[in-house]
Amino acid sequence: MDWYLKVLKNYVGFSGRARRKEYWMFTLFNLIVSIVLMLIDGAMGSMNEGGFGLLSGLYSLAVLLPSLAVSFRRLHDIDKSAWWLLIALVPFVGAIVxxxxxxxxxxxxxxxFGPDPKSDEGGVPAMA
Known part of the structure; x- marks a missing residue:
């Protein structure tokens, strides 16, 4: 849960680097919250024909910026420009890449893009 909150607090932090753990823990909690909100939307009857509900739609808008920011930082960690996110627009192959x-x-x-996020203050890689 700390990883999820850390990303939400740094919602406009597009510079720097994000570890795999930070990215994937945020993605996991984001998925869990989205599923729960979709279930609540279904129970309340606020789903439309496309499968989108009021609560899940509002949540998706709320986490759009933090999701983009952590994706940018994750690509920076592997020394790739954030422009690589646009490859997702290529059907099928883009998502795999x-x-x-x-x-x-x-x-x-x-x-x-910055120092290694796995490093301690002293610059020695931390045990993960």
């Missing part, structure tokens, strides 16, 4: 990028280990040490 983006998934591979998101599961790749980050660049060790400092890269052009």
């Amino acid at each position: 983006l998934l591979v990028f998101m599961v790749m280990e980050g660049t060790r040490g400092e890269n052009r």
